[in-house]
Amino acid sequence: MLVTSKEMLERAKSEGYALIAPDYYDNNSCRAFVHVAEEFNLPLILSFAPESHYCLLSLEEAALIGRYYAESAKVDVALHLDHGTKFETIKKAIAYGFTSVMIDASNCDFEENVRRTKEVVDYAHARGIEVEAEIGHVGSGETYGTEDDDSIYTEVETAKKFVELTGVDSLAISIGTAHGQYKGTPVINFERLQQIRNAVDVPLVLHGGSSSGDENLARCAREGISKINVFTDIVTAALEAVKNSDSKDWFELLKISDEAVKDVLRHYYHICNCVK
16 A cells, blocks of 8 residues: 555664665556565555656656555555655655655755755645655765765764754665766775764665675665665666567567566565565
8 A cells, every 4th residue: 555654664763674665667667566565565665766767757657657556555655756856846746646755955065955855844744745865975886986986975963963954754874885887896884874873863765775785785774774775776687687588579578577677676675684
């Protein structure tokens, strides 16, 4: 059923596991994710990133698809707007039925990030919607560990102050992961994670989960991360499965890619301590 992310994130935080938040990009991927969640009888956060995937689905299309599968699911499913940078987009997402939204103003200075986040929090909370924000900045895997790396690690006191000033429901932090394919090797700052976990009382979120290493992610889940975003590994697996197939039948290839997508989510459910 369609729910907000509040209770599922709080449960993950208290029980020491991380929810998986895969980005869907079409009907097939959305259906595949929900089927795996039902297979494991586990909650799911269905995420849609409008500014990355607008060429595949409009926000309204994504909401209709996501709501259909979430409302008919046998498990709890939250419909989450990922990396919303525009207030107008976030307001539309809420109107279309998203139950959780992210305001990403992490490229702004602290004061502007607080202002924009607080604006979204006030609007969303008045409508019963949960809000995620980001402090620090998760950069790109293509520039990870190079002089062009734009990642900014989250400072403990800054995170604490940010949560107090905004009233945000969950917080994405930067501790060494990156979006997309890595060129460098991810090095997670677990000491920083522990410090932030002890300083704030809201669930913590990790962006850039793909290819960050199974042990890294398992440890993140054990030590304070309550939600891990995954996308690149999903589409990479689908592409590799199709490339390695001898089939010339388009519908068979769709089934093959769907199964590859499911396998990635199954894998992450296991390593992030969701499956007991």
